[in-house]
Amino acid sequence: MRYEIFFEKQLTFIEKELRRLLRAHQARPLSIHKAMQYAAFTGGKRFRPVLALSACEACGGRPKDAILAALAIELIHTYSLVHDDLPALDNDDLRRGKPTCHKKFGEANAILAGDALLTLAFEWASGIQPVERAVRILREIALAAGTRGMIGGQVADLESPAVKKTLAQHDFISRYKTGALIRVSAVAGALAAGASARKLKAMTRYGEGLGLAFQVVDDILDKDGYCSVMSAKEATAKAVRLIEQAKKEVRIFGKKAGPLVFLADFLKSRISSKS
Amino acid sequence: MRYEIFFEKQLTFIEKELRRLLRAHQARPLSIHKAMQYAAFTGGKRFRPVLALSACEACGGRPKDAILAALAIELIHTYSLVHDDLPALDNDDLRRGKPTCHKKFGEANAILAGDALLTLAFEWASGIQPVERAVRILREIALAAGTRGMIGGQVADLESPAVKKTLAQHDFISRYKTGALIRVSAVAGALAAGASARKLKAMTRYGEGLGLAFQVVDDILDKDGYCSVMSAKEATAKAVRLIEQAKKEVRIFGKKAGPLVFLADFLKSRISSKS
Numbered sequence: 001m002r003y004e005i006f007f008e009k010q011l012t013f014i015e016k017e018l019r020r021l022l023r024a025h026q027a028r029p030l031s032i033h034k035a036m037q038y039a040a041f042t043g044g045k046r047f048r049p050v051l052a053l054s055a056c057e058a059c060g061g062r063p064k065d066a067i068l069a070a071l072a073i074e075l076i077h078t079y080s081l082v083h084d085d086l087p088a089l090d091n092d093d094l095r096r097g098k099p100t101c102h103k104k105f106g107e108a109n110a111i112l113a114g115d116a117l118l119t120l121a122f123e124w125a126s127g128i129q130p131v132e133r134a135v136r137i138l139r140e141i142a143l144a145a146g147t148r149g150m151i152g153g154q155v156a157d158l159e160s161p162a163v164k165k166t167l168a169q170h171d172f173i174s175r176y177k178t179g180a181l182i183r184v185s186a187v188a189g190a191l192a193a194g195a196s197a198r199k200l201k202a203m204t205r206y207g208e209g210l211g212l213a214f215q216v217v218d219d220i221l222d223k224d225g226y227c228s229v230m231s232a233k234e235a236t237a238k239a240v241r242l243i244e245q246a247k248k249e250v251r252i253f254g255k256k257a258g259p260l261v262f263l264a265d266f267l268k269s270r271i272s273s274k275s
Numbered sequence: 276m277r278y279e280i281f282f283e284k285q286l287t288f289i290e291k292e293l294r295r296l297l298r299a300h301q302a303r304p305l306s307i308h309k310a311m312q313y314a315a316f317t318g319g320k321r322f323r324p325v326l327a328l329s330a331c332e333a334c335g336g337r338p339k340d341a342i343l344a345a346l347a348i349e350l351i352h353t354y355s356l357v358h359d360d361l362p363a364l365d366n367d368d369l370r371r372g373k374p375t376c377h378k379k380f381g382e383a384n385a386i387l388a389g390d391a392l393l394t395l396a397f398e399w400a401s402g403i404q405p406v407e408r409a410v411r412i413l414r415e416i417a418l419a420a421g422t423r424g425m426i427g428g429q430v431a432d433l434e435s436p437a438v439k440k441t442l443a444q445h446d447f448i449s450r451y452k453t454g455a456l457i458r459v460s461a462v463a464g465a466l467a468a469g470a471s472a473r474k475l476k477a478m479t480r481y482g483e484g485l486g487l488a489f490q491v492v493d494d495i496l497d498k499d500g501y502c503s504v505m506s507a508k509e510a511t512a513k514a515v516r517l518i519e520q521a522k523k524e525v526r527i528f529g530k531k532a533g534p535l536v537f538l539a540d541f542l543k544s545r546i547s548s549k550s
Contacts, residue, residue: 027423028447032430036422083390088382107363108433111386115358116426118390122397123417131410135401138413142398147311148302151391155307158383172303 003262007050010063014049017067018074025120035105035113036120039082040075043096047263048181049074051210052189054259055203058250061193068128069137069188072121076145077181079117082110084154118145128192137188144184153177167229171212174225178218179211186210202249206260209246213239213267220271236271243268278537282325285338289324292342293349300395310380310388311395314357315350318371322538323456324349326485327464329534330478333525336468344412344463347400351420352456354392357385359429393420403467412463419459428452442504446487449500453493454486461485477524481535484521488514488542495546511546518543 022040026033049070056066085092085100086107093103102110125141128134143149153176160169186207190200216239219225226235243264250257297315301308324345331341360367360375361382368378377385400416403409418424428451435444461482465475491514494500501510518539525532 025422027427029427029430029434031434032422032426079390083386086386088386109430111358111361111363112426112430112433114390115354115393116422118393119417119421119426123414123421126410126414126417131406135406135409139398139401142394142401146394146398147300147307147391151307151387151394152302152304155304155384155387159304159306 003259006259007262010050010053011046013063013067014046014053014070014074018071021071021124031105032109032113032116035101035109036117038104039078039101039113039117042098044074044078046074047214048077048185051182051185051207051263052192054263055186055189055207056193057189058253058256058260059190059193059195059199059203060256061189061195066189066192068124069141069192070185072125072138072141073181073185073188075117075121075124076141076150079114079121080145080150080154080181082114082117086110089158121145133191133194137191140184140187140191144180144187149176149180149184153180162224163228165228167226170226170229174212174215174219175208178215179208182211182214183207199252202252206246206249206264209242209249210264210267213242213246213264216242217267217271239271240268278534281534282537285325285328286321288338288342289321289328289345289349293346296346296399306380307384307388307391310376310384311392313379314353314376314388314392317373319349319353321349322489323352323460326457326460326482326538327467329538330461330464330482331468332464333528333531333535334465334468334470334474334478335531336464336470341464341467343399343403344416344467345460347396347413347416348456348460348463350392350396350399351416351425354389354396355420355425355429355456357389357392361385364433396420408466408469412466415459415462415466419455424451424455424459428455437499438503440503442501445501445504449487449490449494450483453490454483457486457489458482474527477527481521481524481539484517484524485539485542488517488521488539491517492542492546514546515543 018040022037052066052070052073053063057063081095082101084090085095086102092100094100101113105113122138125138126134128137153173156169157173157177183204186203190203195203216226216235219227220232220235220239247261247264250260293315297312327341327345327348328338332338356370357376359365360370361377367375369375376388380388397413400413401409403412420426428448431444432448432452458479461478465478470478491501491510494502495507495510495514522536522539525535
C-alpha cells in the first residue's frame with residue numbers, strides 16, 4: 001500500500017518530536033516529568049496527530065507547519081486518558097495492558113501529571129508560527145478540549161446512566177467527548193497550512209464526520225454505547241454512512257486527499273470484517 | 276486611604292467581568308458550569324488579578340488591556356485550589372468556610388471542573404489583543420502554571436515530608452508553588468501595557484519578591500512551612516526584607532507605583548501586628 005510509507009514517516013516524525021520536546025521540557029522535580037512521559041508513551045495510535053499532519057499536507061502545508069498543533073492535541077488526548085482512568089472516574093487499573101498512570105505513580109501525581117500535560121499543550125501551541133495562526137489554532141483547541149467540547153461530552157456521559165441514554169444523548173456525547181478533539185485535529189492541520197475558507201470548511205466537515213464515526217466504531221467493537229440503542233447492523237451502517245460522507249467532503253483536495261481517504265477507510269476496516 | 280477607591284474600582288471590574296465571561300461561556304451540560312462558577316466565587320481576595328491590573332496601570336496601560344490576562348490567571352489559581360483540595364491531595368472538606376468543590380459536586384465533577392477552568396484560562400488568554408501580546412502573555416502564563424512553575428512547586432512540596440524540608444526546599448517550593456503565579460500576574464500586567472524591557476524587568480523582580488513574600492507571610496500566619504526551619508522573628512524579617520526590596524524595584528514608576536507599593540504594604544500589614 002503506497003500510503004504506508006507516508007504514514008510511517010509521519011509517525012516517526014511525531015514520535016521523535018514528542019520525545020524531543022518532552023525531554024527538553026524536563027526540569028526539577030523529575031518525578032512529574034516521568035509520569036508525563038509514561039502517559040505519553042503507552043502505545044497510542046497517534047490517530048489525532050497523524051490526522052493533523054495529513055490535513056495540513058492536503059491543504060498544501062508541510063508536516064513541520066502542523067507538528068506543534070498536532071502534539072498539543074496529542075498531549076490533551078493523553079491528559080484526558082490519565083484523568084479518565086482515575087478512581088473517581090472510570091477507575092481503570094490498566095490501559096493498553098500497562099498499569100494506568102495513577103497505579104504507577106499514585107493518584108496525586110496522576111492528577112498533577114494530567115494538569116501538567118494540559119498546561120504544556122497550550123505552551124507548545126503558543127509557539128506556532130506565525131502568531132496569528134498560533135492564536136487561532138490555540139483557541140480552536142481550547143474550545144474543543146473544554147466544556148463546549150471534550151469535557152462537556154465527558155460530563156454528559158457521567159450524568160446519564162448507560163442503560164437510559166437516548167440516541168440523541170449518544171450523539172451528543174460522541175460528538176463532544178470523542179469527536180471534538182478529532183474534529184479539531186483536522187481543523188488545526190488546515191489552519192496550520194493557511195487553508196482557504198473553502199478548504200477549511202471541507203476539512204471541518206471531514207473531521208466532524210470522522211470524529212463521530214470513530215466513536216460509533218469503538219462502540220461496535222466494545223458492544224456498548226450506540227449498541228444499546230440500535231442493532232450492530234444499524235450501528236455499522238451509521239459508521240459507514242459517516243465515513244463515506246467524510247470521504248466526499250475531501251474530494252476537493254483531489255489527489256492530495258489520498259491519506260485522508262486512507263484514514264477514513266482505516267476506520268471502516270476496523271468494523272468491515274464484522275459486518 | 277486614597278487607594279481604597281482605586282482597588283474598589285478594580286475589584287468591581289474584576290468580579291463583573293469574571294461573572295459575565297463565565298456566564299457567556301455556559302452551555303449544556305450545565306452542571307459542570309455550576310461547579311466552575313461555585314469554585315470561582317468562594318470569596319477569594321482576587322490578589323492576582325488586582326496585581327495584574329495594577330501592574331498594567333503602572334506601565335501606562337488601562338485595566339481593560341489586562342483584564343483577560345488577569346482573569347485567565349485567576350481561573351488557573353481557582354483550578355489549582357479545586358485540585359489541591361481533592362482527597363488524593365490535601366483532602367480538604369472546607370475552603371473559606373464553605374464546602375470544597377468535590378464535597379459539593381462530587382470528586383469526578385471537581386476533577387473535570389478543574390480541568391475545564393484551566394482550559395478556559397487559555398481560551399480567554401487567546402483573546403488578548405494584539406495577537407503578538409496574546410502569544411507572549413499566554414506563554415508566560417503556561418510556563419508559570421506548569422511543571423517549571425506552580426505544578427513543579429506543588430510536586431516538590433508533596434515529595435518531601437513537612438518535617439524534613441530544608442530552607443532551600445522551602446525557597447524552591449514557595450518560589451514555584453505560590454510565587455510563580457503571583458510573579459506572572461505582574462509580568463502579564465506589564466506585557467499587556469506594552470511595557471519597555473526596563474519596566475518589564477522591574478515588574479518581574481517586584482512580582483518575584485512579592486510572590487515569595489506572600490508564602491512567607493502565609494507560613495507565619497499558619498505557623499508552618501518556613502516556621503519549621505526558622506523562628507517567627509526570622510521569618511518576619513525575611514518577609515519584610517522581600518517586601519521592601521519589591522517596593523524598591525518599582526520606584527522607577529514614580530507616582531504610578533502607588534498601588535503596587537500599597538499591595539506590598541498590605542502583605543506586610545498581615546504580619547506587622549504579629550512582630
